[in-house]
Amino acid sequence: MGSIISDYNYWIYILLMMIGLYAMLAKNNLIKKVIGMSIFQTAIIIFYVSIGAKEHATIPIIAHGHGAVEAAIDVAHYANPLVHVLMLTAIVVSVGTLGVALAICLAIHRRYNSLEEDEIQEQLQ
Amino acid sequence: MIWQLDLSILSLIVVCAFATIMVKDLLSAAIIFGAYSFLMCLLWTEMGAVDVAFTEASVGAGVSTVLFIAAVHQTSRRVTPRKSGRLLSKVIGLVAALLMGLVLIIAEADFPGFASPFSPASLHLSPYYITQTLHDTNVPNIVTSVLADYRGFDTMFETAVIFTAGLAVIAILRRYKKDDSTEIPEPYTISEGYPDTIIRFVARQLVPFIQLFALYVVAHGHHSPGGGFQGGVIIGASFILLAISFDTRMIIGLMSEKSNILLGNIGVLIYAGIGFLCLLLGANFLDYSILSKVLPATDKVMARSHGMLGIEIGVAIAVMAIVISIYINIVSCGKYDKDV
Numbered sequence: 145m146g147s148i149i150s151d152y153n154y155w156i157y158i159l160l161m162m163i164g165l166y167a168m169l170a171k172n173n174l175i176k177k178v179i180g181m182s183i184f185q186t187a188i189i190i191f192y193v194s195i196g197a198k199e200h201a202t203i204p205i206i207a208h209g210h211g212a213v214e215a216a217i218d219v220a221h222y223a224n225p226l227v228h229v230l231m232l233t234a235i236v237v238s239v240g241t242l243g244v245a246l247a248i249c250l251a252i253h254r255r256y257n258s259l260e261e262d263e264i265q266e267q268l269q
Numbered sequence: 270m271i272w273q274l275d276l277s278i279l280s281l282i283v284v285c286a287f288a289t290i291m292v293k294d295l296l297s298a299a300i301i302f303g304a305y306s307f308l309m310c311l312l313w314t315e316m317g318a319v320d321v322a323f324t325e326a327s328v329g330a331g332v333s334t335v336l337f338i339a340a341v342h343q344t345s346r347r348v349t350p351r352k353s354g355r356l357l358s359k360v361i362g363l364v365a366a367l368l369m370g371l372v373l374i375i376a377e378a379d380f381p382g383f384a385s386p387f388s389p390a391s392l393h394l395s396p397y398y399i400t401q402t403l404h405d406t407n408v409p410n411i412v413t414s415v416l417a418d419y420r421g422f423d424t425m426f427e428t429a430v431i432f433t434a435g436l437a438v439i440a441i442l443r444r445y446k447k448d449d450s451t452e453i454p455e456p457y458t459i460s461e462g463y464p465d466t467i468i469r470f471v472a473r474q475l476v477p478f479i480q481l482f483a484l485y486v487v488a489h490g491h492h493s494p495g496g497g498f499q500g501g502v503i504i505g506a507s508f509i510l511l512a513i514s515f516d517t518r519m520i521i522g523l524m525s526e527k528s529n530i531l532l533g534n535i536g537v538l539i540y541a542g543i544g545f546l547c548l549l550l551g552a553n554f555l556d557y558s559i560l561s562k563v564l565p566a567t568d569k570v571m572a573r574s575h576g577m578l579g580i581e582i583g584v585a586i587a588v589m590a591i592v593i594s595i596y597i598n599i600v601s602c603g604k605y606d607k608d609v
Contacts, residue, residue, distance in 0.1 A: 151383045156279045158373045160286055162366040167290045170362025173348045175295050175341065179302055182333070183286050186309055189321070197316045198391060199270060199384040204317070205493070206402065206409040217403075219396040220386040223317035225411035226395045229420060232412065233427040235324045236498045236588065239332055240434030243595035246340040247441040250602055253344045262351045 153194040160187035174252065174259045178245045185238050189231045196224030204228060270316060270384055278312045293348050295341045303334035319494040320412040323486075327502040332592055335509055339600040406573040408491045416496065417577035421555040425540050428584050432533045435591035439526070442603030465514075472514035479507040487585045491574060497581035501536075501588030508593050512600070521597060521605050529594040536587025540580045547576075555580075 160183055167180025204225035206217065249259060256264045285305035289298045306329035313322035351358060381388035398415050408414040416424050483503035490496030512520040544555040552559035557576025558569040567575060597605060 151377065151380070152276060152279065153383050154377050154380060156283060158370050158377065159283060161373065162370045163283075163286045163290060165369055166362045166366040169365055170358050171290070172351045172358075173295070175337070175344070176290065176298065176348065179289055179298060179337075182302065183289075183305075186306075186329075189309075190312070193313060193316050193318050193321060194383055195381075195388055195390045196318070196395075197270065197384045198386040201270075201317060201386070203319045203494075204399070204411040205319070206399075206411065217400050219391075219399050222399050222411065224391040224395045225398055225415050227390065228318045228321050228412050229415045231318070231321050232324045232416065232498065233424060235321065235328050236502070237427055237430050237434075239328045239336070239502075239592070240431045240595075242333055242336060243599065244434050244437045244441070246336055246599055247438040247595075250340060250343055250599065251441050254602065259344055260349050260351075262353070263349075 153190065153197075157187045157190040157194065160184075160190065172261050174249045174261065175246075178242065178249065181245065182238065182242060185234070189234060192227045192231050196227030198223055274315055275312070278308055278315060282308045282312065295346045295348060296338065299334060299337035299341055302337065303330050306330040306333065320410075320496070320499075323494045323499050324502075327499050327506065331506050332502055332509070332596075335506075335513070335596065336599055339596065343599070343602050405570065406577070407570045408574050408577065410491055410493065412494075413490050413496050413577065413581075417580050418555075418557065418573055421544070421580065424580070424584070425537075425544065425555070428537055428540055428587050431591050432537050432587055435529075435533055435594045438595050438598050439530075439603075442598045443526075444603045445606060468514050472510050476507045476511060479510070480504055483507065483585075487581055488578070490581055491577065497584030498588055500581075501585035502592055504585070504589040505592030505596075508589075509596050512596065517597065517600055517605065520593065524590070524593050524597075526594070526597075526605075529590045529597075532590035533587050533594070536583045536585070536590065539583030539586065543576060543579050543583070 164180045164182075164184030164187055167183065168177050171177050171180060198220060201221055201223045204222045206222070252264065253259050256267050258264055258267075282305060285301055285308060289301040289305060292298050292301060306325060310322045310325040310330060313319070313325055381390075398411055398419060402408055402411050402414045406414045406418055408418075480503075483500045485500075486495035486503060487497055487500030490500070508520050508524060511523075543557070543560075546563075547556050547559050548554050550559045550562055555576075557573040559572070560576050561567045561569050561572035564572055564575055
């Protein structure tokens with residue numbers, strides 16, 4: 145029971161991934177599929193950031209003052225910055241991929257005048 | 270970390286995720302997704318990832334929502350269910366999602382405990398960054414020093430990915446007047462903007478402050494959360510605010526397609542150019558410490574700090590231009606030549 149409560153971040157990320165995958169597969173509307181893809185992306189980001197979190201740790205900015213002598217830096221005192229960097233760039237790239245996905249949706253709508261998967265398939269046949 | 274806060278934010282996130290998938294109106298789905306992103310931003314702050322939270326606030330909750338609304342505005346708000354095979358698609362989706370969930374739950378048993386300082390991901394590379402950043406680069410924000418210096422290659426190609434995404438959107442959507450002068454259907458014309466005096470006045474007064482804040486975010490990224498990506502997106506968002514409250518054509522007058530592509534190029538070139546400058550001075554690519562030879566009154570440590578500022582400026586210029594370019598193309602469906 146203790147591990148179930150303490151690992152809730154992992155359970156939630158699994159749940160969000162399932163919601164995102166379900167939306168990508170089962171939804172009929174293409175915009176809904178794009179939203180599902182974005183939820184899937186954020187679930188992965190939750191996973192990474194949760195891995196880098198540390199108990200009783202502060203944000204990864206070293207406390208400093210001008211001219212102050214640096215005390216020894218305790219690694220356990222700062223959250224893992226590496227996962228933050230990876231996820232920061234992932235979020236920025238996700239807006240790029242989102243733009244391309246929406247552009248493809250608009251191009252499809254321009255040609256088939258619909259964003260519903262089955263209506264587009266009807267016109268394709 | 271406060272686990273009660275963590276748990277309540279996570280529950281709200283799940284509620285928002287369900288709602289945005291289930292709701293029938295696409296505009297509502299876009300707005301709920303904005304709320305979902307904002308809750309995510311709270312969650313990152315709560316877990317100590319302030320730079321990620323800042324990025325999520327400006328990119329996820331800000332620009333993504335605007336892009337969704339622009340796309341819905343250009344297409345339709347309605348969601349029609351499948352005419353046939355509804356059950357089958359739902360079953361396939363559910364089975365696939367449950368199977369993936371099962372595999373992940375099995376894998377979860379081997380994960381390190383949540384928020385454990387001894388998780389393997391926090392033991393190998395990151396202690397070096399945490400302990401050495403002040404000594405190596407004099408930059409107290411470890412995220413900035415890892416982003417711009419230790420993993421500079423990675424960030425350079427991320428910037429190139431953003432630039433490529435901007436080009437891809439133009440390649441997919443752009444329609445030129447000279448090739449395609451016959452039909453200009455109603456939904457494709459550029460939205461005129463609702464002429465509300467209060468909104469226009471407030472937007473116009475806000476823009477200079479937003480842009481000043483963005484410059485602060487870029488320049489102060491060494492000492493506080495922020496940096497090139499966030500600052501660039503905020504400048505882009507200030508232009509998008511003008512485009513929403515006034516007229517998209519006004520922004521096209523300010524930031525034409527040509528200047529957007531040019532600025533995107535310049536941003537990536539500033540980044541790569543600083544890398545090549547290091548190469549020319551005799552060090553490795555993106556090894557800023559050698560810049561102390563050309564920068565006045567800097568030692569090797571401060572040169573790395575200044576080199577980071579240089580590439581952050583490049584990133585900000587590229588991201589700003591590409592965000593504006595993506596917005597203009599999506600909101601006008603690629604038809605924004607003059608006198609259309």
